[in-house]
Amino acid sequence: MPYCRMCGSGTVIAYLPYAKMSLCQKCFLEFYVRRVKNTVEEFKMFREDDVVGVAVSGGKDSSALIHSLSKAFPKLELKALHINLGIPEYSDHCESRVRLLVKSLDIELYVFDVKKRLGFTIEDFMKTRFKRKICSICGTIKRHIFEEMALEANVRVLATGHNLDDIASVMLNTFFNGNWSQLTRIKPLLPPLAENMAYKVKPLIRSPEKENLLYCLYGELPIRSLGCPHASQTGIRKYMQLLERFSEEDPGFKYIILNRFLELIPMIENVFPKPELTRCRLCNFPSTNEICSYCKRILLVKQKDASA
Ligand SMILES: [Zn+2]
Numbered sequence: 001m002p003y004c005r006m007c008g009s010g011t012v013i014a015y016l017p018y019a020k021m022s023l024c025q026k027c028f029l030e031f032y033v034r035r036v037k038n039t040v041e042e043f044k045m046f047r048e049d050d051v052v053g054v055a056v057s058g059g060k061d062s063s064a065l066i067h068s069l070s071k072a073f074p075k076l077e078l079k080a081l082h083i084n085l086g087i088p089e090y091s092d093h094c095e096s097r098v099r100l101l102v103k104s105l106d107i108e109l110y111v112f113d114v115k116k117r118l119g120f121t122i123e124d125f126m127k128t129r130f131k132r133k134i135c136s137i138c139g140t141i142k143r144h145i146f147e148e149m150a151l152e153a154n155v156r157v158l159a160t161g162h163n164l165d166d167i168a169s170v171m172l173n174t175f176f177n178g179n180w181s182q183l184t185r186i187k188p189l190l191p192p193l194a195e196n197m198a199y200k201v202k203p204l205i206r207s208p209e210k211e212n213l214l215y216c217l218y219g220e221l222p223i224r225s226l227g228c229p230h231a232s233q234t235g236i237r238k239y240m241q242l243l244e245r246f247s248e249e250d251p252g253f254k255y256i257i258l259n260r261f262l263e264l265i266p267m268i269e270n271v272f273p274k275p276e277l278t279r280c281r282l283c284n285f286p287s288t289n290e291i292c293s294y295c296k297r298i299l300l301v302k303q304k305d306a307s308a
């Protein structure tokens with residue numbers, strides 16, 4: 001019969017194999033918040049007098065992120081940024097969960113309604129040649145909109161819910177495919193692309209996916225119960241499965257990958273210089289091309305509309 005490593009209680013709810021540690025509900029929630037706080041401080045992501053925008057989707061990772069940040073840094077000014085993608089049933093469900101969560105935390109919410117603001121929805125990409133790549137399209141569009149929202153909400157820092165499993169699998173993908181320039185994107189602290197844009201931070205980089213879910217369940221956070229209808233088996237999944245297999249042998253494997261890559265990134269950045277950035281001719285955002293990948297995709301969906 002296991003006992004809680006922190007307080008000795010017999011009602012254990014979580015076992016953390018990489019630390020050989022069993023914890024009760026109260027101690028697990030405290031442990032989780034403390035790790036988020038330590039990660040923010042380790043990478044100097046922000047100070048307690050900052051204004052931090054948090055990208056919230058209604059899912060487990062970003063919900064655990066905004067809740068734990070509010071507990072770890074009670075004086076921090078947090079703003080919740082949510083995108084309603086216009087996916088029938090799913091998007092309104094996600095928004096309703098986000099509304100409940102931020103209300104319980106007394107955090108200001110900004111919602112970007114894609115249909116109202118841009119006149120199309122993610123669904124419209126199903127009519128284009130990007131049909132099979134809808135997850136990657138959606139990622140490109142969300143990244144751009146969050147940058148815009150960070151400007152509108154006037155936050156200095158934008159926090160996202162990328163977890164340990166996400167980051168470690170992108171690291172493996174980068175390694176096996178040699179996409180070294182991608183590595184810079186997964187740094188825990190990313191400087192702004194241009195003046196007055198936001199810093200980007202990943203406070204959950206040391207939090208395993210499973211523990212984000214446990215945090216939401218045991219912290220009784222309102223999270224979405226519907227899955228995205230467009231979710232597909234992306235290339236990254238393969239590396240997640242690989243990570244799981246290695247973790248069976250060595251429960252600390254994901255942390256080993258993360259730590260080795262964090263050491264490597266500065267060296268890789270020295271060898272592969274950053275690409276030159278210009279401004280997108282259409283939206284004026286920093287871009288490597290004359291028209292940025294966001295605007296290219298928007299143009300495509302609008303052309304489909306016009307020809308329909
Ligand atoms: Zn305990």
Ligand SMILES: [Zn+2]
Nearest residue numbers: 280283292295
């Ligand atoms: Zn653009």
